[in-house]
Amino acid sequence: MQDETAFRASLDRVEEGLAVLLLREDESVRFTLPRALLPQGAREGDILEVVIRRDVAATEEARRRVAERIERMRGKGRE
Amino acid sequence: MSSIPLRYLIFSLALTACIIAAGCSAPGGQPEIISGLPGADLAVHFIDVGQGDSILIEFRDTTMLVDAGEREMGERVVAYLQDRQIERLDVVVATHAHSDHIGGLRDVISAFPVGRFVDAGQPHPTATYEKLLAQVEELGIPYTVAERGQTIALDPDLEVMVENPGLQPLGDINEDSVVLKVTYGGVSYLLMSDAGKPAEESMAKAGLDLDADVLKVGHHASRHASSAEFLAAVSPAISVITVGEGNDYGHPHDEALERLEATGSRIYRTDRDGTVVVATNGRALAVTTGSEPSVTLTPRAATPTATPVITPTATVAPSSGVYIADLDLQDEEVTIASAEATAVNLTGWTITDEGMRNTYTFPVFTLVPGTNVTLHSGAGNDTATDLYWGRGVPVWNNDGDIATLSDPDGRVASTLER
Numbered sequence: 426m427q428d429e430t431a432f433r434a435s436l437d438r439v440e441e442g443l444a445v446l447l448l449r450e451d452e453s454v455r456f457t458l459p460r461a462l463l464p465q466g467a468r469e470g471d472i473l474e475v476v477i478r479r480d481v482a483a484t485e486e487a488r489r490r491v492a493e494r495i496e497r498m499r500g501k502g503r504e
Numbered sequence: 505m506s507s508i509p510l511r512y513l514i515f516s517l518a519l520t521a522c523i524i525a526a527g528c529s530a531p532g533g534q535p536e537i538i539s540g541l542p543g544a545d546l547a548v549h550f551i552d553v554g555q556g557d558s559i560l561i562e563f564r565d566t567t568m569l570v571d572a573g574e575r576e577m578g579e580r581v582v583a584y585l586q587d588r589q590i591e592r593l594d595v596v597v598a599t600h601a602h603s604d605h606i607g608g609l610r611d612v613i614s615a616f617p618v619g620r621f622v623d624a625g626q627p628h629p630t631a632t633y634e635k636l637l638a639q640v641e642e643l644g645i646p647y648t649v650a651e652r653g654q655t656i657a658l659d660p661d662l663e664v665m666v667e668n669p670g671l672q673p674l675g676d677i678n679e680d681s682v683v684l685k686v687t688y689g690g691v692s693y694l695l696m697s698d699a700g701k702p703a704e705e706s707m708a709k710a711g712l713d714l715d716a717d718v719l720k721v722g723h724h725a726s727r728h729a730s731s732a733e734f735l736a737a738v739s740p741a742i743s744v745i746t747v748g749e750g751n752d753y754g755h756p757h758d759e760a761l762e763r764l765e766a767t768g769s770r771i772y773r774t775d776r777d778g779t780v781v782v783a784t785n786g787r788a789l790a791v792t793t794g795s796e797p798s799v800t801l802t803p804r805a806a807t808p809t810a811t812p813v814i815t816p817t818a819t820v821a822p823s824s825g826v827y828i829a830d831l832d833l834q835d836e837e838v839t840i841a842s843a844e845a846t847a848v849n850l851t852g853w854t855i856t857d858e859g860m861r862n863t864y865t866f867p868v869f870t871l872v873p874g875t876n877v878t879l880h881s882g883a884g885n886d887t888a889t890d891l892y893w894g895r896g897v898p899v900w901n902n903d904g905d906i907a908t909l910s911d912p913d914g915r916v917a918s919t920l921e922r
Binding site (some may be wrong): 437439440441443445447449452453455457462468469471472 | 573575576601602607627628629630631632672677678726753754
């Protein structure tokens, strides 16, 4: 799907509250996440499934909100 | 298995005997740290692989590699070994399965024949580790899981002892790292990998002789390693921190650095010094850093520029309150004083004469505030106030000479003309 990816990563280690993750498919790709964002039960060595989904509705809603605020402030600025 | 010559590796579980042997081979007292060491038998290279570890041990014509940094550092390690004209590795050690230690090993074992693979043997489920093990198996490299009390026999004159993991693993990959103690003559190196305080306590409890002259600081100088109690037992003259500049974890941590500094040890860091090579002839130590010509294990002509300084040009040491208070040409005495409010570690500092014809390197020595130390050219027993160069002939020219005091980086702290 265009709005979603899913991949697996190995939790290689946790250093100073940072989870060091290695992309299973190519473990030369390394990235970190705050440990607090991982499920509490996650342990070193675990294989994690990572799903990234675009929240299209929330994005649209936030964009609309910000645009409205800009318009409102712009209006006030002209008063 | 039978094709692997046994002389490369003889494992022994005679723990008691090993402890006694280690104790005997490391008599009290610190070795002198000197400038340049032509003809050293043992060179330990702490290769700069950014955030991670890779250590090459060369002893005469034998070689051992301990870890190889992250995956992308494999090529750098291979290139470093090729530059050293290394054609085979007698032993490769994977201290533990984290990627900053084993990531580069696949490149290495593809590039060189390996006599034996020594592993921590913790079943870490990463693909990095699994593929490495698969490759070791496919290549038919003899495989051993390290355990406290084993000895890796590279050469009859070199003792390599496994200090960790203990017989009862601590259940944490870092704490169950392979820790090695390498001893040649009166000089020992303790390679801590990522072992922290629990492993330190386990080693102390096991009654191991932890005293060492060179310490590969545990876990990139994390605050969770290098406890004060442990450092007191090791009392290193030289500490090497393998760490990447601007790493995500804040290594080295200030707390660990402060504890290391409190020991009076000289500290080297791969993020600042690049690759650090500590060589020995079994009595004295010499350090080479960065892009300088590395130590060779065969005798070579000593040149004045081959001294292991970090900065090639002499610059004034900032905020150093140590100075040459007096130079007595007739009595052959130089007096060094300190205006610092705290003790100053002069270990590795040098005194040179005009034209740098003669160089004296301070042994492990701390100058207490408000006191002076006098360096005598002749022989004698060093004390807190008097040091002896041990020269049979005068050093200072009675017609006039210049004494120069420099820090271990070669930066001039003070000069005095008489």
